[in-house]
Amino acid sequence: xxxxxxxxxxxxxxxxxxxxxxxxxxxxxxxxxxxxxxxxxxxxxxxxxxxxxxxxxxxxxxxxxxxxxxxxxxxxxxxxxxxxxxxxxxxxxxxxxxxxxxxxxxxxxxxxxxxxxxxxxxxxxxxxxxxxxxxxxxxxxxxxxxxxxxxxxxxxxxxxxxxxxxxxxxxxxxxxxxxxxxxxxxxxxxxxxxxxxxxxxxxxxxxxxxxxxxxxxxxxxxxxxxxxxxxxxxxxxxxxxxxxxxxxxxxxxxxxxxxxxxxxxxxxxxxxxxxxxxxxxxxxxxxxxxxxxxxxxxxxxxxxxxxxxxxxxxxxxxxxxxxxxxxxxxxxxxxxxxxxxxxxxx
Numbered sequence: 001x002x003x004x005x006x007x008x009x010x011x012x013x014x015x016x017x018x019x020x021x022x023x024x025x026x027x028x029x030x031x032x033x034x035x036x037x038x039x040x041x042x043x044x045x046x047x048x049x050x051x052x053x054x055x056x057x058x059x060x061x062x063x064x065x066x067x068x069x070x071x072x073x074x075x076x077x078x079x080x081x082x083x084x085x086x087x088x089x090x091x092x093x094x095x096x097x098x099x100x101x102x103x104x105x106x107x108x109x110x111x112x113x114x115x116x117x118x119x120x121x122x123x124x125x126x127x128x129x130x131x132x133x134x135x136x137x138x139x140x141x142x143x144x145x146x147x148x149x150x151x152x153x154x155x156x157x158x159x160x161x162x163x164x165x166x167x168x169x170x171x172x173x174x175x176x177x178x179x180x181x182x183x184x185x186x187x188x189x190x191x192x193x194x195x196x197x198x199x200x201x202x203x204x205x206x207x208x209x210x211x212x213x214x215x216x217x218x219x220x221x222x223x224x225x226x227x228x229x230x231x232x233x234x235x236x237x238x239x240x241x242x243x244x245x246x247x248x249x250x251x252x253x254x255x256x257x258x259x260x261x262x263x264x265x266x267x268x269x270x271x272x273x274x275x276x277x278x279x280x281x282x283x284x285x286x287x288x289x290x291x292x293x294x295x296x297x298x299x300x301x302x303x304x305x306x307x308x309x310x311x312x313x314x315x316x317x318x319x320x321x322x323x324x325x326x327x328x329x330x331x332x333x334x335x336x337x338x339x340x341x342x343x344x345x346x
Contacts, residue, residue: 003146006050008069009060010035013086016116017060020150048076056146059085063093063220070100082139083107088170089220090131090159092305106139109159112147128152131159135299160303167223174214175228177206222305226338285343308337
């Protein structure tokens with residue numbers, strides 16, 4: 001079956017996707033009132049006109065705009081149509097699709113892992129992630145067929161698996177790239193050794209590819225903050241290890257300092273408390289697994305971002321009541337949430 005596409009959005013990615021559709025001979029219409037450069041032969045003036053008769057509706061827009069557009073679009077959609085998003089994060093868009101379209105209108109979350117720059121370079125393989133959807137398996141099949149027709153290798157991943165992977169790749173790449181650019185890495189140098197070439201590519205990436213995506217992949221990915229904190233912790237540990245090595249090299253070898261009286265007993269008590277913490281983490285992980293099972297049986301999102309933010313706010317309140325650093329307690333519970341997500345996938 002030849003699909004007809006309603007492409008909603010003609011930003012950088014929307015233009016790139018339209019070009020691929022034209023190359024593949026896939027008929028499509030474009031609606032984006034903010035982009036006057038939409039070719040006249042593709043442009044339609046309203047959402048209703050765009051989706052009328054379209055078999056696939058592609059949301060090529062910022063994640064933050066999706067809910068409002070879907071709510072406006074909903075009265076014009078039919079069960080015979082399929083809605084796809086193409087966001088670079090997946091947990092939040094899939095939650096929005098599920099809450100607005102639910103069981104009535106087929107939908108699928110996708111992430112094409114290419115953009116204008118990679119298309120211009122001819123990078124291969126061209127990959128796309130499609131999220132499984134027990135409510136609408138045929139929508140997943142149609143999404144896969146579309147991107148395979150556009151020359152993509154398609155991989156199926158859950159939204160949670162996708163965003164976890166992107167936090168360890170996209171998020172850290174963009175974070176490093178902008179950090180290096182702000183640190184003026186390589187700026188004004190007469191030359192650089194070959195070992196600097198990967199850094200130079202990251203700096204170039206920050207100036208060309210990243211600006212329009214930086215905010216999305218950092219703020220919308222539920223695992224983005226954890227990835228950045230983990231990287232900063234690793235760099236800090238590395239820095240301290242190098243400083244310690246430098247300090248030890250400057251000192252003559254000497255016997256270890258004597259252990260103060262009473263310190264071994266305090267350490268034993270700390271170890272006992274830590275063991276209790278590990279046992280509590282195991283109990284919490286089992287409860288999270290049970291919650292994840294119940295949510296899956298009832299078609300509810302996991303993780304629940306609103307619930308997590310409410311949880312963190314309450315833990316900060318508890319910390320303030322106990323006169324404990326609320327920022328530090330939040331960091332601890334973000335790590336606990338990360339631990340719980342990992343165990344829920346086991």
